[in-house]
Amino acid sequence: MDQDCILMSHGAGGLKTYQxxxxxxxxxxxxxxxxxxxxxxxxxxxPGRWAMTTDSxxxxxxxxxxxxIGKLSVCGTVNDLAxxxxxxxxxxxxFIMEEGFxxxxxxxxxxxxxxxxxxAGIQIVAGDTKVVEKGSGDGIFITTTGLGLVPxxxxxxxxxxxxxxxxxxxxxxxxxxxxxMAARGSLPVSTSLVSDCACLHELLNPLHSPEIRCMRDPxxxxxxxxxxxxxxxxxxxxxxxxxxxxxxxxxxGLADLLGLDSLxxxxxxxxxVIASPQAAPRVLAQLRNHPLGRQASLIGEVTGETxxxxxxxxDLGTKRVLRMPAGELLPRIC
Amino acid sequence: MPGKVKTIGDLIRGIKEKARPxxxxxxxxxxxxxxAKYGLRxxxxxxxxxxxxxxxxxxxxxxxxxxxxxxxxxxxxxTLFTFGDMLRVxxxxxxxxxxxxxxxxxxxxxxxxxxxxxAVNHPxxxxxxxxxxxxxxxxxxxxxxxxxxxxxxxxxxxxSFHKRVVPALQALxxxxxxxxxGFLLPGHVSSILGQEPYEFLAxxxxxxxxxxxxxAEDILLGILMLLSQVENKSYRVEIQYKRGVNPEGxxxxxxxxxxxxxxxxxxxxxxxxxxxSGLGLAEAYKDFDAFRRFSLQLGRKExxxxxxxxxxxxxxxxxxECVLFAKQCTPLEPVGPCMVSSEGSCAASFYxxx
Ligand code: SF4
Numbered sequence: 071m072d073q074d075c076i077l078m079s080h081g082a083g084g085l086k087t088y089q090x091x092x093x094x095x096x097x098x099x100x101x102x103x104x105x106x107x108x109x110x111x112x113x114x115x116x117p118g119r120w121a122m123t124t125d126s127x128x129x130x131x132x133x134x135x136x137x138x139i140g141k142l143s144v145c146g147t148v149n150d151l152a153x154x155x156x157x158x159x160x161x162x163x164x165f166i167m168e169e170g171f172x173x174x175x176x177x178x179x180x181x182x183x184x185x186x187x188x189x190a191g192i193q194i195v196a197g198d199t200k201v202v203e204k205g206s207g208d209g210i211f212i213t214t215t216g217l218g219l220v221p222x223x224x225x226x227x228x229x230x231x232x233x234x235x236x237x238x239x240x241x242x243x244x245x246x247x248x249x250x251m252a253a254r255g256s257l258p259v260s261t262s263l264v265s266d267c268a269c270l271h272e273l274l275n276p277l278h279s280p281e282i283r284c285m286r287d288p289x290x291x292x293x294x295x296x297x298x299x300x301x302x303x304x305x306x307x308x309x310x311x312x313x314x315x316x317x318x319x320x321x322x323g324l325a326d327l328l329g330l331d332s333l334x335x336x337x338x339x340x341x342x343v344i345a346s347p348q349a350a351p352r353v354l355a356q357l358r359n360h361p362l363g364r365q366a367s368l369i370g371e372v373t374g375e376t377x378x379x380x381x382x383x384x385d386l387g388t389k390r391v392l393r394m395p396a397g398e399l400l401p402r403i404c
Numbered sequence: 405m406p407g408k409v410k411t412i413g414d415l416i417r418g419i420k421e422k423a424r425p426x427x428x429x430x431x432x433x434x435x436x437x438x439x440a441k442y443g444l445r446x447x448x449x450x451x452x453x454x455x456x457x458x459x460x461x462x463x464x465x466x467x468x469x470x471x472x473x474x475x476x477x478x479x480x481x482x483t484l485f486t487f488g489d490m491l492r493v494x495x496x497x498x499x500x501x502x503x504x505x506x507x508x509x510x511x512x513x514x515x516x517x518x519x520x521x522x523a524v525n526h527p528x529x530x531x532x533x534x535x536x537x538x539x540x541x542x543x544x545x546x547x548x549x550x551x552x553x554x555x556x557x558x559x560x561x562x563x564s565f566h567k568r569v570v571p572a573l574q575a576l577x578x579x580x581x582x583x584x585x586g587f588l589l590p591g592h593v594s595s596i597l598g599q600e601p602y603e604f605l606a607x608x609x610x611x612x613x614x615x616x617x618x619x620a621e622d623i624l625l626g627i628l629m630l631l632s633q634v635e636n637k638s639y640r641v642e643i644q645y646k647r648g649v650n651p652e653g654x655x656x657x658x659x660x661x662x663x664x665x666x667x668x669x670x671x672x673x674x675x676x677x678x679x680x681s682g683l684g685l686a687e688a689y690k691d692f693d694a695f696r697r698f699s700l701q702l703g704r705k706e707x708x709x710x711x712x713x714x715x716x717x718x719x720x721x722x723x724x725e726c727v728l729f730a731k732q733c734t735p736l737e738p739v740g741p742c743m744v745s746s747e748g749s750c751a752a753s754f755y756x757x758x
Contacts, residue, residue, distance in 0.1 A: 388443025
């Protein structure tokens with residue numbers, strides 16, 4: 071292409087749009103379904119129940135250690151399917167680009183999406199692009215919708231949790247959230263932190279069994295927020311043991327300095343699994359067998375005693391409530 | 405304490421042995437949060453009460469100062485930068501969050517340097533950094549001014565609401581406040597100030613004083629040291645947080661403060677006007693002073709609310725004793741500043757207490 075950035079005419083539906091789609095999107099996303107070039111992609115149906123999810127990605131900066139908005143837009147949707155018990159199969163992607171956005175960055179993002187999707191074994195089967203005037207967007211926004219298949223016996227839901235069920239986390243927390251803060255260049259320190267951004271279905275799909283009550287990926291708001299949601303949805307409570315929660319020393323050191331709590335920081339490659347007491351040891355062993363779950367840990371249990379609340383038993387033996395956060399996470403200024 | 409390492413168990417045993425009805429105030433917002441986060445009140449004997457002082461810079465920013473910032477942010481061509489915690493602090497006529505939603509340019513940042521960079525990239529806008537914080541944050545703002553000067557950035561200015569800890573402590577104790585027996589003095593601020601500026605508390609007012617760090621051990625050891633001072637009636641300023649604080653403080657940061665700022669009278673939320681308790685920009689840097697640049701008038705009218713922040717900051721009331729606490733006043737819809745900041749004592753009680 072002879073220009074080096076997105077122009078309004080790329081969104082006008084004419085030759086330029088066609089060229090953009092051909093030369094960037096189809097080149098990287100190539101697969102037989104997309105190659106049909108129909109208004110709607112046709113794909114074979116399969117036995118089981120469909121799971122569908124959609125998510126929009128507006129991360130800043132677009133490129134960060136461990137990932138970029140493209141990779142994130144695939145992993146985020148794949149993980150929402152995976153924690154619902156689905157095997158991810160198809161993805162659609164919709165791009166809103168700002169006039170002037172560099173094509174070289176667009177191509178990097180698209181290539182990264184394609185690479186992540188290929189590794190995850192999910193096909194990108196439909197897409198859309200829109201261009202907005204300079205100043206009315208923020209570079210690029212991506213929305214992905216994912217479709218996956220759930221095996222018949224699987225039904226993960228907070229309603230299935232019972233007092234005594236175990237809470238397992240697949241690894242240490244906060245890497246993504248803190249990496250993004252640092253990558254914005256706004257922290258007073260430089261770090262070697264890397265986002266944990268990863269697709270989790272290969273870690274989670276093999277766990278499937280009716281003994282698993284539910285799964286979640288603790289993204290925005292972190293583990294504390296995710297468990298608060300589960301507590302509210304189930305009417306049960308959680309009791310976590312501070313000392314059992316796996317920690318990343320780099321995250322903890324920096325979070326401490328900034329006055330942040332890793333239990334509230336975002337993750338993009340972690341899962342929390344609630345399993346029956348009988349299944350918990352097996353689940354833990356299986357998770358630890360996979361590279362993405364090496365540091366998995368049993369961190370607490372479901373209780374009937376504090377409905378709707380998440381309690382943390384500190385290393386000192388005291389208890390504190392982990393509440394829903396009220397807004398953005400902010401470093402301290404004092 | 406003599407050089408021995410003490411376990412938490414030892415510390416708590418020691419505290420229990422020496423316990424009697426006493427009230428200690430932690431001055432710093434980070435202490436307030438740490439005490440709540442580790443659940444330390446559960447470990448302390450009931451006789452020892454911990455009060456939260458005026459140590460959260462967001463909490464002590466007055467309603468009228470917020471209104472001033474709102475007025476400025478509403479002017480055409482002005483972009484206001486500030487720390488996120490300031491966003492929801494209510495003035496009489498709204499908050500920065502509400503005027504941002506109505507179209508004012510308000511941007512959250514983590515440092516004044518970030519704001520300066522934006523000024524360089526947006527020469528056609530007037531960029532104002534709303535500075536809050538104590539002696540710990542003010543030197544970083546001074547560095548930004550130094551750089552603005554060096555690079556001839558002339559669309560950058562600072563609306564300084566920075567405050568000085570010591571005059572506030574002076575105001576607290578000189579009011580004849582007998583409710584406080586000792587102070588856990590702030591670790592971060594003291595790393596800049598050193599120990600000397602607090603000596604009057606011990607010397608003139610017989611208050612026990614320990615500069616403490618932020619782990620559970622730090623705070624418990626600090627409390628034990630306070631108890632020993634009270635027991636022996638030997639009031640002085642001790643440094644528990646030796647790994648962070650030199651007795652002389654940080655000369656470089658102090659030099660920045662002395663060069664770029666000058667003490668001015670300022671109004672604290674809940675405490676009123678306190679002489680020399682604010683940090684205004686020094687005369688030599690008046691070009692960077694947003695007050696002058698935009699001819700802002702201080703002393704807007706304050707509208708009374710039922711908020712008890714003043715009493716809370718003075719150690720006279722606890723958050724749960726405020727009639728609005730957790731009812732009309734929550735972190736999402738704060739009435740007073742103590743509920744806004746993540747370091748505020750009402751927010752700490754809301755999140756960790758109850
Ligand atoms: S609960 Fe709210 S209204 Fe009451 S003192 Fe605290 S901040 Fe003020």
